[in-house]
Amino acid sequence: MQTVILAAGEGTRMRPLTEAVPKPMLPVADRPLCAHTADAAVEAGASELIFVVGYEADAVREYFDDEYRGVPVSFAVQREQRGTADAVRAARDRLDGPFAVLNGDNIYDPESVANLFEAAPSIAAIEVETPENYGVLSTDGAGERVTGIVEKPDDPPSTLANAGAYAFPEAAIEWLDVGESERGEYEITDVVSKAIKAEAVTPVTLTRWLDVGRPWELLAANEWKVGELERRIDGEVRGGSELRGDVVIEAGATVEPGVVIEGPAIVRSGADVGPNAYVRGATLIGENCHVGHGVEIKSSVLMSGTNVPHLSYVGDSLLGQDVNFGAGTQVGNLRHDGEHVEQTVKGERVSTGRRKYGVVAGPGAKTGINTSLAPGLVLSANARTAPGESVTRDR
Ligand code: TTP
Known part of the structure; x- marks a missing residue:
């Protein structure tokens, strides 16, 4: 499956560490943060990695070049950070079938990403204690189908948080043109909402996941x-x-x-x-x-x-x-x-x-x-x- 890795973020919450290096290129053990994201995709059988780059893009390009662990690599440029759906839209011309989207500042366990790819159309979910701080998924009674997704709700419908990894059907290439959200961005969750209406989208629970947004989360990534x-x-x-x-x-x-x-x-x-x-x-x-x-x-x-x-x-x-x-x-x-x-x-x-x-x-x-x-x-x-x-x- 073609896999789009979102790596155009500025990483403002990670400052000053991101002043010289974009967040996806911050070091985690022996490689940059987004190489761990890429590893999970490669191990899950990605056919191509498409990095969406913007802020300090050259650092990402130089590291991955045109191939990573035997998988072809290409880049799409998002000039302004206008949201995650806008970022995937930057890669649209390269997509020609079902595709996955992963956040380049998230670390996933590779086995769960393989499950995500297999269950496509699907969305990665993680059990959390404070769902009100996340995008939250609602599911049907059996928990086999996602029925809704809501951002940071006061009254969360479940404890299943959106873990920022998606496997979309080919038709989703056309669904990327979403409207602007309340916070003025084009959000991938709105693409997910369209997918839920059109098809049965399976929630795939991750066994381990880390969203690296703030400095202490970079410490946690290194601990892992x-x-x-x-x-x-x-x-x-x-x-x-x-x-x-x-x-x-x-x-x-x-x-x-x-x-x-x-x-x-x-x-x-x-x-x-x-x-x-x-x-x-x-x-x-x-x-x-x-x-x-x-x-x-x-x-x-x-x-x-x-x-x-x-x-x-x-x-x-x-x-x-x-x-x-x-x-x-x-x-x-x-x-x-x-x-x-x-x-x-x-x-x-x-x-x-x-x-x-x-x-x-x-x-x-x-x-x-x-x-x-x-x-x-x-x-x-x-x-x-x-x-x-x-x-x-x-x-
Ligand atoms: P965020 O963590 O929301 O944004 P960020 O990485 O810029 O960090 P900060 O909020 O500290 O400034 O983004 C989630 C992921 O999506 C991350 O991998 C970056 C990516 N992204 C883009 O590629 N383009 C965008 O327009 C946005 C909003 C995010």
């Missing part, structure tokens, strides 16, 4: 995918270090003496860890990063070119590209009252739902020596802190 890696030591590991469990050291990476890494963890090509560093939790040390002497990194993502060279603690945090933490920088990742850590997303204070959560540092941010950073703090791209500063407000 770093957690699936199998031990592989291709880089240089110097004597006197200890790699426990499922640790991946890519070719071209170096682990110096005195380092302890507790898997699952991945150290990507060109990175240099140690001497005497401690890495644990589901951690990604990105390409060309340096983690130096006396540094502990726990359950964190360090994007490419980032340095934490001396005597620092980084826990449950996301450091963008080319961040530099001065010696002695300490990240707080737990509130004294034990409550969930909050973060400001697009000007709004939001609970991350995590008791342990550190900081987000935008690309190019630099901290002075002995900086302390409060839990949930966001440093914008190229932010600076002074030596000895205790930073408790976003900057």
Whole structure:
């Protein structure tokens, strides 16, 4: 089945991490986020991958080129982000039969996507505890047919949320011309509404699914995918270090003496860890990063070119590209009252739902020596802190 992957989003809720990289290209374990979406499609038997790109499109094009894991790849451009139906419409000329649509910022378990393809026309659903925060599906009594879809209802008809994956019949190519929604977008849920009227659409319940919209969801994505890696030591590991469990050291990476890494963890090509560093939790040390002497990194993502060279603690945090933490920088990742850590997303204070959560540092941010950073703090791209500063407000 031809599979359209929506990857034109700007990822505004993920800022500042998306300032240099579009959201679908943010790192999750050993590949970009939307490559995991593509993996699920490939493993489910996709015949072609059509990426809809817009914001920072070149990064997506360069990564996938014209083939991914033996499946032909092409691109369609959505110039303005005018909604998910508008995005699929950008790919319309390439469609010539039944087709699937997946969100390029969602991670699906491949088996469920295979079930979705098999059950076409179908829509992926996930059981949630707070359906009022999602698009919610209603089904017939037997739960075999979708009878309606409603966005964030006050009175949800079920606990089945729309998981943003669809297998449409060929006729849906004509149904993409939907009207503008209340929020001024052209929405794929309106295409689904047309499909429900015309055909029997099957709800396919996913066993695992993650929508990656906000920074802590990128941590969750890494917990999932770093957690699936199998031990592989291709880089240089110097004597006197200890790699426990499922640790991946890519070719071209170096682990110096005195380092302890507790898997699952991945150290990507060109990175240099140690001497005497401690890495644990589901951690990604990105390409060309340096983690130096006396540094502990726990359950964190360090994007490419980032340095934490001396005597620092980084826990449950996301450091963008080319961040530099001065010696002695300490990240707080737990509130004294034990409550969930909050973060400001697009000007709004939001609970991350995590008791342990550190900081987000935008690309190019630099901290002075002995900086302390409060839990949930966001440093914008190229932010600076002074030596000895205790930073408790976003900057
Ligand atoms: P969203 O997560 O709603 O949008 P976004 O990715 O831009 O993020 P944010 O809200 O933080 O700015 O989009 C869901 C998926 O659909 C995502 O994979 C991006 C894609 N998309 C498009 O390709 N074109 C569009 O016009 C829209 C609205 C979304």
